[in-house]
Amino acid sequence: MTTMKLVEQNIQPDYLGVPFNTFVVKVVSTCNLNCSYCYMYNLQDQTYKQQPAVISQEVTKALTDKIISHYRRHQMSLIHITLHGGEPLLMGKERLQTWVRQVGERLHQEGIPHEFAIQSNGTLLDSEWIDLLAEAKVGIGISIDGPQQFHDMFRVDHKGNGSFNKVLANIRLLQEHPKGKEIFLGLLSVLNIDIPPTEFFEFWEFLNVRALDILLPDANHAYPPRQGRISYGDWMIQFFDLWLNQNREDRIVRFFNSILRLIFGYPFSVEYIGGKPVGVCVIETNGDIEPLDVLKSCKDGITKMGLNVLNNEFDDLYSFPLTKIYQQGARLLCDTCKNCEVLDVCGGGYLPHRYSHENDFNNPSVYCDDLYRLILHIRRRVGEFLPKDMQASLSGSAICSKL
């Protein structure tokens, strides 16, 4: 059975979804890099070709109006706006500063608590950018995939040249700039199984950055992940042990922290693990409203709903099966997931990783075995710190002996 049928059978047509409190805004649709694994340009979706290069004044105004009306209807505590691309710094300093000021001032006038962040490839940063972002109170996360030989395998420019040297120099610039600490949110790395976990850990130490997030490569059953000498699960298990054994409070791996929170039953949601409802949506440069941009790794045009901030409210997104699957994923899982002993922590993993041409999202994650082994391992390692009689109280079934 396809997930579309599952949606029809399990979710009411008048479903009122989780309010959107995180708006990922594609302020530009182009990038100065051409990373070979990028879901925007180099996987299944080609819709970027129809997008305006930069978000317009008209779309920005409509977007702000719709965020305000959405907030008024749903009364959330905080609105997060992430400037995304492509590479958002390609917007240029003056334009980006004006954009943030315009949107921020309107939200401020309406009494809407909000925060801005940017996810950047880190190549275009300079001191002036850091001053500007600090002044505008915009946090910045930088993507870097490990030591040079590994980073430059995939994160290349349009001529095929690696970007590592620029990114490293700009991370150092952020660390040394007097205002850098105010805005530097951390690192984002796509997991590369060719990097020995110890080498990646030492690299993180060398960078000396507090927060790191590790993303599994965008892959699914139709387009499986690259394989190597070690599985993704074993890689993450080894990296987790290095991190846990180091026991430094000032070293955060968001992926592991998320799993730990889920194991301990925190009320918590993150889009790529746990299957809890998430209030994220994406706005393209032309104003199109979409549920999740990474779904572009599954099928050309899959995120296109025919909705646009010029004509629609964000609530209009709730009627689409893909939004329901994204928001209520844990209610729409395949039988394998429903019967899985780590379901309460895994939740079927990240929605794009469940896709196949035959069943669309009615599958376990393509990283099922990796997630299963990692979660059991983390549960067991955490259990070592608890008295025996408390171990079984960890989220889900008792600590497993399968590993």
Ligand code: SF4
């Ligand atoms: S580990 Fe596999 S079967 Fe279990 S919930 Fe995750 S994806 Fe589903």
